[in-house]
Amino acid sequence: MAVLSLLIASPSASASSTILGTTGIGPHAITIDGAGNIYTANEDSNNVTKITPAGVSSILGTTGILPVAITIDSVGNIYTANEDTNDVNEITPAGESSILGTTSLDPHAITIDGAGNIYTANFDSNNVTKITPEGVSSILGTTGNGPIAITIDSAGNIYTANHLSNNVSKITQVPAFTLSHSYETATAGSPITGYSITSTGGAIASYAITPAIGNGLSFSTSTGLISGTPSAAAGPVIYTITGTNFFGSAAATYALTVSAAPVIPVIISDPVQQSTITSITPASAPADLPTQIVISGKFIESIVGIEINSRPLSSGSWIQTPTSLSFTMPSKSPGRYFIQLFNGSVPLLTEQRVTITPTPIPYPTPTVPIAVQPKVIYIHCVNPIHGTRIAYGVNPMCPHGYVKK
Secondary structure, three states: OEEEOOOOOOOOOOOOOOOOEEEOOOEEEEEEOOOOOEEEEEOOOOEEEEEOOOOOEEEEEEOOOOEEEEEEOOOOOEEEEEOOOOEEEEEOOOOOEEEEEEOOOOEEEEEEOOOOOEEEEEOOOOEEEEEOOOOOEEEEEEOOOOEEEEEEOOOOOEEEEEOOOOEEEEEOOOEOEEEOOOEEEEEOOOOOOOOOEEEOOEOOOEEEEEOOOOOOEEEOOOOOOEEEOOOOOEEEEEEEEEEEEOOEEEEEEEEEEEEOOOOOOOOOOOOOOOOEEEEEEOOEEEOOOOEEEEEEEEOHHHEEEEEEOOEEOOOOOEEEOOOEEEEEEOOOOOEEEEEEEEEOOEEOOOOEEEEEEOOOOOOOOOOOOOOEEOOEEOOOOOOOOOOOOOOOOOOOOOOOOOOOO
């Protein structure tokens, strides 16, 4: 069992030395709490000894293999850097021991910040490990060769003494960052390009922006980025982006100008395919009887109106396909009729005509024989079937000596 003592160099010295208490085997590091209790990391017995101010020694808890460094937090939890197992033990005041997190190779020194984060100087990997109170491990930064001791200042900067390169490294934890560019001119109605952030200091926990973002844009407090599509012209507006962590904050400015969207002339064209007429049949029809008119061509389905002598045909009274249209012309008096077709509001035909001719008047075969008298022929006919009698004729022509009356 090791003995903790102070050797008096000379009888004439004013200080005195006593044995405060015993430890485990091979005590390699020491720390003290606010009540005056002493704790040692015992390298060869893999445990921690607690010695009270009255000199009472006890084993507080076990550690990983080869605990070579020790520290304590504000509530009395003990932490050891274990060189052979590359990890950190946490031992509560009640003596409960657990692995808080892993480190890089050969942690030789340990320290703690006000937020409870643990830092180790890793001798063989030339870097510093950071372990959060939740046990999340990460490499905080690199050092010189063989970092063998570590400390932290009030701003959160980490310092290591590098045994093999004979120098001291400083790792900054206060936030610091830059923007990829500091201004932008955007256009209303189009997404902004935005910027990217490069961190040059400590990890940033959150971001804030002033003045408050608006005009269709949004701001992420976790990434510090502005995004979105501005809805109206504005600016320039100078935004201040602030990044913060436990150790401090940093800020950068970004000027955003939003110009009005350009006015683009809108050309409105008739979306309807222009119909092409190739024929209208028949070109003539008899009077007094309804006549079916057939129109042929291309894009006939685009025809939306029909007029006969400037009088519209009622909608739905015609049948149309992509290549033809048909409708029934009511019985009409003899004459020439103008048919006009409309493709939207545009007339297609203005001179298409259908000629209505008088209806031939059929006469029946005489029902009585013709009485032949000298130079007179009598023809007896019943009333005509259609139309009004206008004149009579004899066919073939009257024989010589006869006349038609």
